[in-house]
Amino acid sequence: MGIAKFIVKRVLLGVLTLVVVSIVVFALTQALGDPVEAILGREAQPASVAAMREQLGLNRPVITQYTDWLTGLVSGDPGVSFTNGVPVLEVLGDRIWNSLFLMLLSALVSIPIAIAVGTYAAARRDKAFDSTSSATSLVLASMPEFVTGLLLIVLLATNVWQVFPAVVRIRPGEAPWVDLGALVLPVLTLTLGVVPYVSRVMRASMIEVLESDYIEMARLKGLPERTVVWRHALPNAIGPTLQVIAINIAYLAGGVIVVENIFNYPGIGLALRDAVTDVNVPVVQFIAMLIAGIYVVVNLLADVGTILVTPRLRTRLR
Amino acid sequence: MSVIEAGLQAGLDSGRIDQPRRHRGVLVAALGLWRTRIGLLLVAVLVGIAVLGPLFAPYGGTEFVGPPFNADAPGTVFGTDKLGQDVWSRFLLGGRTILLLAVVSTLIGLAVGAAIGLVAAYNRGRLDNVLMRTMDVVFAFPNLLLALVAVTTLGRRSWVIVLIVAFTAVPRVARITRGAALGVVERDFVGAAEALGESRTHILGREILPNVAGPLLVEANLRLTYSIALIGALGFLGFGVGLNQPDWAQMINENRPALSTAPWGTLLPIFAIALLTVGVGLVADGLGRAVAGVDRGRPA
Numbered sequence: 001m002g003i004a005k006f007i008v009k010r011v012l013l014g015v016l017t018l019v020v021v022s023i024v025v026f027a028l029t030q031a032l033g034d035p036v037e038a039i040l041g042r043e044a045q046p047a048s049v050a051a052m053r054e055q056l057g058l059n060r061p062v063i064t065q066y067t068d069w070l071t072g073l074v075s076g077d078p079g080v081s082f083t084n085g086v087p088v089l090e091v092l093g094d095r096i097w098n099s100l101f102l103m104l105l106s107a108l109v110s111i112p113i114a115i116a117v118g119t120y121a122a123a124r125r126d127k128a129f130d131s132t133s134s135a136t137s138l139v140l141a142s143m144p145e146f147v148t149g150l151l152l153i154v155l156l157a158t159n160v161w162q163v164f165p166a167v168v169r170i171r172p173g174e175a176p177w178v179d180l181g182a183l184v185l186p187v188l189t190l191t192l193g194v195v196p197y198v199s200r201v202m203r204a205s206m207i208e209v210l211e212s213d214y215i216e217m218a219r220l221k222g223l224p225e226r227t228v229v230w231r232h233a234l235p236n237a238i239g240p241t242l243q244v245i246a247i248n249i250a251y252l253a254g255g256v257i258v259v260e261n262i263f264n265y266p267g268i269g270l271a272l273r274d275a276v277t278d279v280n281v282p283v284v285q286f287i288a289m290l291i292a293g294i295y296v297v298v299n300l301l302a303d304v305g306t307i308l309v310t311p312r313l314r315t316r317l318r
Numbered sequence: 319m320s321v322i323e324a325g326l327q328a329g330l331d332s333g334r335i336d337q338p339r340r341h342r343g344v345l346v347a348a349l350g351l352w353r354t355r356i357g358l359l360l361v362a363v364l365v366g367i368a369v370l371g372p373l374f375a376p377y378g379g380t381e382f383v384g385p386p387f388n389a390d391a392p393g394t395v396f397g398t399d400k401l402g403q404d405v406w407s408r409f410l411l412g413g414r415t416i417l418l419l420a421v422v423s424t425l426i427g428l429a430v431g432a433a434i435g436l437v438a439a440y441n442r443g444r445l446d447n448v449l450m451r452t453m454d455v456v457f458a459f460p461n462l463l464l465a466l467v468a469v470t471t472l473g474r475r476s477w478v479i480v481l482i483v484a485f486t487a488v489p490r491v492a493r494i495t496r497g498a499a500l501g502v503v504e505r506d507f508v509g510a511a512e513a514l515g516e517s518r519t520h521i522l523g524r525e526i527l528p529n530v531a532g533p534l535l536v537e538a539n540l541r542l543t544y545s546i547a548l549i550g551a552l553g554f555l556g557f558g559v560g561l562n563q564p565d566w567a568q569m570i571n572e573n574r575p576a577l578s579t580a581p582w583g584t585l586l587p588i589f590a591i592a593l594l595t596v597g598v599g600l601v602a603d604g605l606g607r608a609v610a611g612v613d614r615g616r617p618a
Contacts, residue, residue: 020455025467033471138353142599144547146554147592150570154585158578166577254460258551272463273555276470284470291463 003307010303014296021292022073026066029281030058035082038279056082073289079282088286092271096290098176099260099267103252103294105183106190111245114195115238118202122210122237123229130203137196145255149189149262157185168265176265186263190255194248201244206237239309246302253294344532348601348608357600364594368413375407379564387576387583396582400572401562408564409586415565416553416591419480420545426484427545428538431491436522436530438492439499450496453489461486461548466557474557483548487541494537498530532609539602543595550591566590 029035036052037044053059060068072079078088121130140148157166168182176183209215210233218228260269268287275283348354377383384391386402396405434453438446461483468482502508503526511525552558553567566587573583 017455021459024459024464028464028468029471033468033473035471038471038473138599138603139596142543142595143592144550144595146551146570147588147595150574150584150588151592153577154581154588159581251460254463257460257462257466258554261555272466276466276555276557279470281470284467288463288467292459295460 006307007304010300014300017296018289018293021296022070022289023066025285025288025292026069029285030065030069031062035279035281039082069285073286078286078289081283082280083278088282091283092268092286094173095267095271098170098265099256099269101176102183102186102190102256102260102265102267103249106187106194106252106255107249109187110191110194110248111198113191114198114245115202115234115241117195118199118241119206119229119234119237121199122203122206123225125207133199134203137200140192141196145189145193145258146262148192149185149259152185152189153262166263168263170266172266182263186259186265189259189262190252193255194251198241198244198248202237202241205240206233209233209237239306242306242309243302246298246305250295250298253291253298257291344535344605344608347611348604351604351607353600354604354608357597357602357604360593360597361601364413364590364597365417367410367590368417371410371413375404375410377404377407379403379408379411380562381407387573387580389580389582396586397580399569399580399583400576405569405573405580405583405586408569408583409566409590411564412566412569412587413590415559415563416546416549416567417594419476419483419549419559420542423480423483423549424487424538424542424545426480427487427541428491428534430484431488432495432527432530432534433522434488435492435495435497436499436526439496440503440518440522440526446496449492453492456485456489461544462551465548465552466555469552469557474552474559476559479549479552479559483545486548487545491534491537491541494533495530498533499526502526502529532605536602536606536609539598539605543598543602546591546595546598 035056036049036058040049040052057065057068069079076089080087081091084091117133121133124130153166154160156163164184165182166185168176168186169179170176206229210229215228215233218232219225223232256265256267257269257272259265260267261273264270268290271283272287274280275287380401380403382402383394383404384398384402386398386400388402389397391398394404394406396409399405399408434449438449464486465479465482468478472478508521508525511521516525549558550567553565554571556568556571558565558568558571569587570584573580577584
């Protein structure tokens with residue numbers, strides 16, 4: 001009962017967050033900024049400015065523009081592209097699925113690696129692997145994705161070795177998994193962005209578990225250290241890491257923007273850059289809401305998941 | 319949340335870092351760590367290039383010196399770029415903008431975030447709740463996405479970029495400041511100041527702020543790496559300030575197509591941004607360890 005109430009409250013908070021986000025997105029693009037000025041420039045003829053305002057429906061009161069846009073968004077009709085009048089969903093098409101696939105693949109690769117690195121570092125605390133991995137994490141955590149991605153291209157695709165392709169070539173209508181070799185570098189770039197954070201928290205959580213009484217008990221029973229770490233300690237150490245894992249999966253939703261542009265991967269990140277360049281406001285607004293939506297949902301699932309796997313927190317709910 | 323921030327937050331939650339009063343101690347302890355020293359060295363070199371570099375540029379930023387994308391153009395060290403301009407000169411000229419914008423936006427974000435965090439911690443109750451919930455909402459948005467949304471119709475003017483980058487820093491700074499200040503507002507000297515009838519600004523600014531300076535200093539460095547990364551990412555995507563202005567991130571964007579034939583136009587700015595962010599990150603980590611260590615009563 002307590003849990004149901006918590007979930008309802010958490011979902012309502014998520015919806016509220018998305019409403020606020022929609023106000024921010026709308027305000028930045030259509031209220032504070034002027035799409036017509038951005039498209040035509042500041043020295044445009046008043047007549048053509050007026051005509052374009054009329055055509056894009058920017059003459060309506062701001063509140064009406066906002067509510068119309070929001071109702072459209074909720075009912076699955078996010079408007080038409082400014083540049084060619086095609087519905088936004090049609091413009092994006094497969095790109096949404098391509099991006100979701102890239103995010104999912106990166107999560108599936110990076111999270112297990114991060115858990116393994118953190119666990120191994122904790123089990124061999126202050127040994128060579130621990131200090132090397134923590135130094136590497138520190139360096140990688142500070143570097144922006146576009147720097148990591150480009151350094152990988154320099155190292156593995158062009159200047160030093162030519163192992164993987166530097167660009168992803170997916171033709172329209174083609175599934176992104178037809179050429180997995182081309183996905184190695186994009187996934188690796190996102191992985192290097194996730195592993196430092198998750199492995200650090202995993203290591204700390206693991207160290208705490210390894211110092212607990214029941215682990216001492218397992219060791220005294222004479223179980224091999226490997227079984228103790230991977231069988232007994234690991235499941236208990238993952239709980240506290242869940243939140244950070246979720247934050248990092250949510251991070252992937254933003255991370256794909258840069259990574260898709262580095263590797264020319266046909267997803268919403270690439271579409272977003274084009275839309276910003278062309279001042280294609282409806283497309284920008286839709287992609288922003290989509291990414292924010294993924295962000296909110298992942299965080300919500302993590303909060304609920306953490307509560308469910310942590311008895312201590314579960315009993316604290318009233 | 320970053321690695322260091324997570325550690326700091328863990329320290330704050332467990333009450334281990336409540337009050338780094340001995341600032342000098344923190345700085346000395348941080349300087350005793352190799353990571354801080356290496357970080358400071360990297361920062362000094364890169365800031366030196368950004369600030370003093372323009373004095374040594376052999377050519378002007380937009381001067382035509384030879385055919386485009388020619389790695390061995392005569393009279394140049396690193397060849398020419400997309401428009402036949404000197405790569406080395408543009409590299410020396412291109413650090414100022416990104417560094418200046420990053421520092422200014424970090425300072426604004428820090429000031430606003432710290433103010434919100436202090437007010438929330440001091441007032442508690444409803445105001446605290448409203449402020450921190452608002453911060454959570456701002457959190458629900460990837461920084462780069464927000465910046466891209468903002469430049470769509472507001473344009474890529476410097477003030478737009480500075481304000482939006484500052485805005486993305488506010489929630490995290492507010493959270494860290496509030497966390498550190500919660501332990502301070504309970505202390506006797508705050509009660510004493512209240513009894514003396516000191517103004518609220520005095521209490522927040524003169525009594526509480528100095529006692530959260532340690533965590534705030536760590537946070538300032540972290541936010542600086544994020545600001546550089548964010549402004550860099552905008553430039554990399556082609557939304558930097560000013561067309562054809564020499565700028566590290568924009569150089570990467572322009573010269574990337576010729577990565578295999580004329581690599582220096584891309585490599586020099588990549589290395590510069592990489593070393594700068596890593597340097598600032600190392601300093602932040604050193605300070606973070608010192609802040610956590612000093613209060614545990616042993617040298618870090």
